[in-house]
Amino acid sequence: xxxxxLQITDCHFVRPEQEVLGVGTAASLTxxxxxxxxxxVPDAVVVSGDVGxxxxxxxxxxFHKMLTDxxxxxxxCLPGNHDVLAAMEAAELPLEPLELGSWxxxxxxxHEDLLPEASISPMKMAVVAAAKAGSAARHGLLATHHPLTExxxxxxxxxxxxxxxxxxxxxxxxxxxxxxGAIFGHAHQAVEAWFEDIPLLGTPSTxxxxxPQSATFELDDLGPGYRWLKLADDGSISSEAVWLTGSEAPAx
Ligand SMILES: [Fe+2]
Numbered sequence: 001x002x003x004x005x006l007q008i009t010d011c012h013f014v015r016p017e018q019e020v021l022g023v024g025t026a027a028s029l030t031x032x033x034x035x036x037x038x039x040x041v042p043d044a045v046v047v048s049g050d051v052g053x054x055x056x057x058x059x060x061x062x063f064h065k066m067l068t069d070x071x072x073x074x075x076x077c078l079p080g081n082h083d084v085l086a087a088m089e090a091a092e093l094p095l096e097p098l099e100l101g102s103w104x105x106x107x108x109x110x111h112e113d114l115l116p117e118a119s120i121s122p123m124k125m126a127v128v129a130a131a132k133a134g135s136a137a138r139h140g141l142l143a144t145h146h147p148l149t150e151x152x153x154x155x156x157x158x159x160x161x162x163x164x165x166x167x168x169x170x171x172x173x174x175x176x177x178x179x180x181g182a183i184f185g186h187a188h189q190a191v192e193a194w195f196e197d198i199p200l201l202g203t204p205s206t207x208x209x210x211x212p213q214s215a216t217f218e219l220d221d222l223g224p225g226y227r228w229l230k231l232a233d234d235g236s237i238s239s240e241a242v243w244l245t246g247s248e249a250p251a252x
Contacts, residue, residue: 003100005141006042006071007227008032009185010205012053012082013063020053021219025207026066028224031244032206033070036226039242042073044098046105048185048203049080049145051088054114060091074098078107080145080186081116081159085109097131103231104137104177110146110161117159118146120167132176139235140177142168144184149193149200152213156187168195181237183229189220190227190241201239203227 008029016026036042045067052059067075077093079085088095097106108128110118132140148164150157161167172179181199184191188210191202204225211218225243232238 001101001233003043003103003231004040005044005046005105005229005231006036007046007048007183007203007229008036008206009048009203010050010080010188010207011047011063012050012205012207013055013059014053015059015062021208023207025053028207029063029066032224032226033067035244036228036242037070040228042071044100044105045071045073045075046143046183047075047077048143048183049078049111050082050185050205051077051080051093052084053082055084055087057087057090060088060093064091064093074100076105076107076143078143078145079109079111079113081111081114083111084113085111097135099135099137100231102138102233103141104132104135104139105141105143106131107143108167108171110144118161120161125167125170128171129174132171132174135176137177139180139231141229141231141237142171142179142182144182146186147184147191147202148182148195149191149202151187151189151191151202153187153210153215155214155216156210159186165195168198172198178235180231180235181229183227190225199237199239201227201229204241204243
């Protein structure tokens, strides 16, 4: 059975009467979910960080209610640099790895509360190792917030996961499901790169995008987006980034 996974990221959720950089992020999230769910019903959802924009617990609860109003599927949320992990936990967001038949989706926490740069520690790697060791799945999809590759924008690349190949190599060698791919957010744009035969996929934000290859912070004209992944029983992954209808999508 091929699994359909919906990745949404960098929702920067604020309450419906508020905006971030001129975008009503609750409304744009709703538009993304409406379009995605009209395309298909996901077997799982991954929310890869910056769930909120310096959210309080009540805002995370509202985010989760809006998400579950649209989609009833196993969900994995992970924290990004705009998130406060304790508030996510208190709001009972789903933070545990997903076991989906022959696949496991596990998060590597790359964040520190309210700091922009990625932070990976032996303890965070040990969490991934324990999750992999306890899984009966054959294939693994890794989710992080920060990119596992350079995206070509220096102001973003300085905060990416350092030594991404070392991190991926260490995770690939941990006992458990074989690492087949990795997804991330933070870059607010579509990214497609490779580490050996492992696709590294960055996904547009559900609110605003950053201009690719920009030397400094610059917003792109593209609208909200998301990503579909198809995880096959043989361990292969096919995927496409999608933008809201009416926003122009570049070829990747
Ligand atoms: Fe973000």
